[in-house]
Each structure stands twice: as C-alpha cells, then as structure tokens.
Amino acid sequence: MSGNNGIGAVIYPAAFTLLGVFITSTISWISAAQTASINNRQMCVNRLDAKESTIRSKTEAFLSAQGGIIALAAHKTHDINEVEKAIDETVRTGYALSSYFDGQLAATTELLALKMSEKLDPKTPIPTKEQSEEHIKLMDDWSSLYRQLLLSLEQARKNC
Structure with a gap:
C-alpha cells in the first residue's frame, strides 16, 4: 500500500x-x-467617427458656401465679382464634398453644385418656375440622401 x-x-x-x-x-x-x-470594436468606432467628422466638416463648408450666396442675394446691390466668387466656392466645395460620398449621393451633390452655379450665375436668364421647382426637389433629394448616409454610419457604428 x-x-x-x-x-x-x-x-x-x-x-x-x-x-x-x-x-x-x-x-x-x-x-x-x-x-x-x-x-x-474601438478601432471600428474610431474609424467611423473620423469619417463622419470629415463628412460633416466638408458638408458644413458646402452649406456655408450656399449660405454665402443667399446672404449676397439679400443685399440691395450686388457686386458681380462677389457673386461669382460665391458661386465658385459653392461649386468647389460641392465637388470636394462629393469625393467623400458614394453612388447616388455623390452624383446628387455634384448635380446640385452644378445646378446652383447655373441657376445663380448673373449672366443667365432668371430661372423658370419649373427650374426652381426642380432645384428645390434636388435639394430635398440631397438632404434625404445625406440623412440616410448619417443613419447608415450610426448603424455601422452599432454593428462594430
């Protein structure tokens, strides 16, 4: 034992x-x-946060440029050079912004910038009612697509 x-x-x-x-x-x-x-997960969230921050910053520049045009339109007198610079800034920031988007939102952003340039160019005739309605619809479409993008980023963040 x-x-x-x-x-x-x-x-x-x-x-x-x-x-x-x-x-x-x-x-x-x-x-x-x-x-x-x-x-x-943290790297995924950080990557999405950085992407959203950049997109919001570029969108702010685009919307600010549009606001600059609206502010100029409210003036009683217009300096043609200021109007043209404001239009150029809107188109430039719109096309720059579109590089951060995919598909339909990129195309809509570029089209919106182009249409704004055409509509607001002092050398072109006053837009017709149909052209103004088309522009408003385009702006609504852009806004809707932009909100969808922000929602998709939020969903992607939850899926990290």
Whole structure:
C-alpha cells in the first residue's frame, strides 16, 4: 500500500498542477481574445467617427458656401465679382464634398453644385418656375440622401 500512496502523492499534485496550468492558460487566452475584440470594436468606432467628422466638416463648408450666396442675394446691390466668387466656392466645395460620398449621393451633390452655379450665375436668364421647382426637389433629394448616409454610419457604428 505504501507504493500506491507514493504514486498517489506524485500523481495528484501533478494532476492538480496540470489542471491549474490549463485553467490559467485558458483564462489568459479568453482575456486576450476579449481585449482584441474590444480593441477591434474601438478601432471600428474610431474609424467611423473620423469619417463622419470629415463628412460633416466638408458638408458644413458646402452649406456655408450656399449660405454665402443667399446672404449676397439679400443685399440691395450686388457686386458681380462677389457673386461669382460665391458661386465658385459653392461649386468647389460641392465637388470636394462629393469625393467623400458614394453612388447616388455623390452624383446628387455634384448635380446640385452644378445646378446652383447655373441657376445663380448673373449672366443667365432668371430661372423658370419649373427650374426652381426642380432645384428645390434636388435639394430635398440631397438632404434625404445625406440623412440616410448619417443613419447608415450610426448603424455601422452599432454593428462594430
């Protein structure tokens, strides 16, 4: 019996040590996997936040340029050079903004910038009612597509 006790005295501590090593390594592996998952999620969120921030900044420039034209239109007298600079700024910021969009929103942004330039150019005739209605619809379409983009970014952020 003393031989069995000697083997048991060696096997049980060795088995418990092996079990402890296995449990410790498993917990370490799980911890590392969770840390990697958290880091990946944070990087995803940070990437989407940066994208949204850039898009909002570029959109602000585009809308500010449009606001500049509206402000000039409210003046009693117009300096043609100021109007042309404001139109140029609107077209420039619109096309720059479109590079941050995909598909329909990019095309609508470019079209909106182009139509604004045509509509507001002092050298062109006063727009017809149909052209004004078309412009308003285009602005509504752009706004709707822009809101959809922001919602899709928010959804993507939730899916990170």
